Amino acid sequence: MGTALIYDEEMTKYKLLWVDPACKIEVPERLTVSHEALVETGMADRCISIPVREATDADILLVHSEEYLEGVKTTPYMTLEELQEFTQQYGDVYFHPNIYHCAKLAIGASLQLVDSVMTGKVRNGMALVRPPGHHSMRSAASGFCVFNNVAIAARYAKQQYGVQRVLIVDWDIHHGQGVQYCFEDDPSVLYFSWHRYEHQDFWPQLRESDFDSVGKMKGAGFNVNVPWNKVKMHNSDYLSVFFHVLLPVAYEFSPDLVMVCAGFDSAIGDPEGEMCATPDIFAHLTHLLMNLAGGKVCAVLEGGYNLTSLAQSVCQTVQTLLGDPAPRPANLGSPCKSALESLQCVRSAHRQYWTCLKHAADLPTSDISTKRIKLKEEKEKMFKGEQDESTEEKVWTQPPKRVTPPIRTAVVLPDGVTCPDQCKRFSSSADPDPLVVNKLRENYLKDGDDSNALATLSSLIGLADKMEKNEICSGLVLVRDVSMAMMCVVQHAATALSNRVLVVCVGDGKVQNYCSQDGKTLVVQFSSRKSEEEESRYYIPVCLKKGCSDVPGFIHSILGLLLPMGYEYDPGLVVLAQMPDSGICDSVWQQLIGLLQGLAQGHILVLMKEDGRACVGPTASSLLGNAAPSLGQLHASLPEDVEAVESLRHRLEGYWKLLQTTAAD
Ligand code: X5A
Ligand code: ZN
DSSP states (O other), X not given: OEXXXXXXXXXXXXXXXXXXXXXXXXXTHHHHHHHHXXXXXXXXXXXXXEOOOOOOHHHXXXXXXXXXXXXXXXXXGOOHHHHHHHHHTSBSOOOOXXXXXXXXXXXHHHHHHHHHHHTTSEEEEEEOOSSOOTTOBTTBOBTTBSSOHHHXXXXXXXXXXXXXXXXXXXXXXXXXXXXXXXXXXXXXXXXXXXXXXTTTTXXXXXXXXXXXXXXXXXXXXXXXXXXXXXXXXXXXXXHHHXXXXXXXXXXXXXXXXXXXXXXXXXXXXXXXXXXXXXXXXXXXXXXXXXXXGGGOEEEEEOXXXXXXXXXXXXXXXXXXXXXXXXXXXXXXXXXOHHHHHHHHHHHHHHXXXXXXXXXXXOOOHHHHHHHHHHHHHHHHHHTTTTOOOOGGGGOXXXXXXXXOOSEEEEEEOOTTSOOOTTOEEOOOOSOOOHHHHHHHHHHHOOTTOOHHHHHHHHHHHHHHHHXXXXXXXXXXXXXXXXXXXXXXXXXXXXXXXXXXXXXXXXXXXXXXXXXOTTSSEEXXXXXSSOOSSOOOSSEEEXXXXXXXXXXXXXXXXXXXXXXXXXXXHOOSEEEEEEOTXXXXXXXXXXXXHHHHTTSGGGOEEEEEETTOGGGHHHHHHXXXXXXXXXXXXXXXXXXXXXXXXXXXXXXXXXXXXXXXXXXXX
């Protein structure tokens, strides 16, 4: 199953015909540079190219009014003066004799994408379109947008395919108010948007773009706004909102389809956004969505006005949709104070709607509004001093080429077990280093162990080495003693490999001796028994009442603890060990593998017990990059688990800054 790319040059064939400083950035080159970058990097060739189509009136009327449609229909016949006059009734938008045609193709491209994904022709895809859509409203154009491509596509998916729940992730730097208005009272469409807001000073300057617009009536809770009240937000601010707001809510919601309002004006260098997140962050944002809805992700271009940053960001997004491992999330710092304030406000505003946020720090309603006023006053006081134009914040290096290893997934299996499709059986029989072999025999083998056990361990070591050299991406090893194999590979990594290792251990079992003080390994263990080990910065026992068998508690500890620490730690290798008694079910296990592949360039080494053969297929499938099956809507976590996760968070947020969910005073 592939990735669709939907594009037509025709959509470059309109432009601004008069002088308007607000609109001059919306140029045809936005599309040509994006597409050319995909062609030049070979990614266009790897995608399945799907033709656009023209939207019908019926498609357009799914979201827009007849009067508005009739008005836009007349624009191809207007003179320049008439076009200018027609344009005047709307904000920050322009018309052109060919824009109606392009706008129909932009919708049609989005619908073709939905069709390809929903019929199973492809797994996911991206539509490169102009004009963008998310600002346009039922009866109005706005912000370069004529028709609301993504809103129409979401309604279309519901109508044509009976999709029950659609998640719309709007990572464009502007608030897609058109999408918000469209689905405000609709609980079947969850709309998430972050946007430059600056306490309502930034376009479109709407009161209803703030965090307290949560949706109306039956749709209350299904509109999630994250206002950025300062510019220059970084990768860690974006990721923090994904970990602590979007992902927990999205997993609880359990969409059948994910649509992305994929605007790249949220990337560094953009003249509108003025943010500092680098293009590679879109690899992670994309990756983190790809295990929702069974992988059905449809990205539709919105904004993005720095042609360099735009093209790089589009490439990062498409390459991730294609299944290539994301680059390492390097140098993540702490989220900034302003971002944490926004995060806290959003979580608090939504705690009554989402069980995953029930425990979020509360801000009484009165405090929320005082806080807003207070912050705005603060801003006004500081207004003069703070306008530095440092160029450092606008300069970045092109993301390095993402080289995918020739072998995606290697497996070390006992003789009787067949190798799953597309995996490569691995054994390090070639030239095992005698020193290594001796060390293995002395340290790890018990008297009764045979030469098979030794061969397995040396293969395990060989596999880890090849992963470090980027010759193999991921691996699965079935062993007799998971604990011992884990100890073996970690000790090898600590002595022979140069990279940090994240060890994720699922289930009870001894893990002592691994927790190096120097931070070369970070161990996170999920179990149902209180660990006897001393907890430290680098050994984190997550004790859940029913272990991994209570799905909501486990998922929320992955999203809220494991991923933030893992991303900040930035390992070069992830070792994932499933203990024999873990009680984890296949679909949760697959979610865990899928999410962890955002780390270490996808270098993940899975250890399971020999007789857990039933799980080999699903594990291999996830390691190969297939989306995990959806878990269904999640219910509340056990109160004990919520308590455990929160108290761990509080103890650890001093070390691991990405765990923070509140702004310190
Ligand atoms: C799609 C999009 C931005 C409009 C900005 C108007 N529109 N100042 O990014
Ligand atoms: Zn935008």
